[in-house]
Amino acid sequence: MPKNADEMLEFAAAHAKDLAAPGLSPRPQRKVAVLSCMDTRIDLFPMLGLERGDxxxxxxxxxxxxxxxxxxxSASQRLLGTExxxxxxxxxxxLSGASEDDFRRQLAEDGVLPNWRLGAFSDLEATLHHSLDRLRTARExxxxxxxxGFVFDxxxxxxxxxDAPER
Ligand SMILES: [Zn+2]
Structure with a gap:
């Protein structure tokens, strides 16, 4: 049986003193939200110079x-003040070079046809550019x-x- 969850609970219990953040505001102090890939190699806090609460x-x-x-x-900006x-x-x-069709076929074989797409892409920069455009026009x-938009290697x-803004 996998034991990560048990180990995590144990680890957290041993570090509760460090994990506590009494008085730290839930409103991000640097008024920023980061949207990132879940990739295991991206360690956002040291990469971007962020501290807990930022x-x-x-x-x-x-x-x-x-x-x-x-x-x-939308919740981040409207409820918690990021800008x-x-x-x-x-x-x-x-997701780069993954097959949307194969993924969909796998899901169909398991009896589901979700209303979302995997989001496979071939051109990283074009995809990021499109994401930035979408956010810059999102009235939410x-x-x-x-x-x-940043690309990490x-x-x-x-x-x-x-797609840096002109200065
Ligand atoms: Zn990724």
Whole structure:
């Protein structure tokens, strides 16, 4: 039987003192929300210089602007005061070059036809560009003027901006 969950509970119990954040506001202190791929190699807090309490972090496969990502970003801005969005995608993403058709076929074999797509893509920068466009025009979000997109390369640790706004 897998034992991660039990180990996690034990670990947390042993570190409760460090985990406690009495008085720390749930409102992100840096007023920023980060939407990122769930990839195991992306360690957002050290990468972006964030501390606990600074930012909302929304992660999904690909770091894509799905309806649910917009739901979370909308809550982040409207309920908890963030005004800035950073989207993080990366080289070597599992969705890059994946087959939407094969994935759908697998699901169909298990008897489901979900109303969402996997979100497979072939052009990383074009996909990120499209995501930024979608956020910059999403009326669910009251703050759409500060939306930026980064690409992380897990091989060399570099982080570069895509589609930078003109200054
Ligand atoms: Zn990924």
């Amino acid at each position: 930012a909302h972090v929304i992660r999904n496969a690909g770091g894509l602007v799905t309806d649910d990502a917009i739901r979370s970003l 800035e969005i950073v989207v993080v995608m990366h080289e070597g993403c599992g 979000l009251p703050h759409r003027e500060n939306v930026r 897990p091989e060399d640790g570099s982080l570069r901006e895509v």
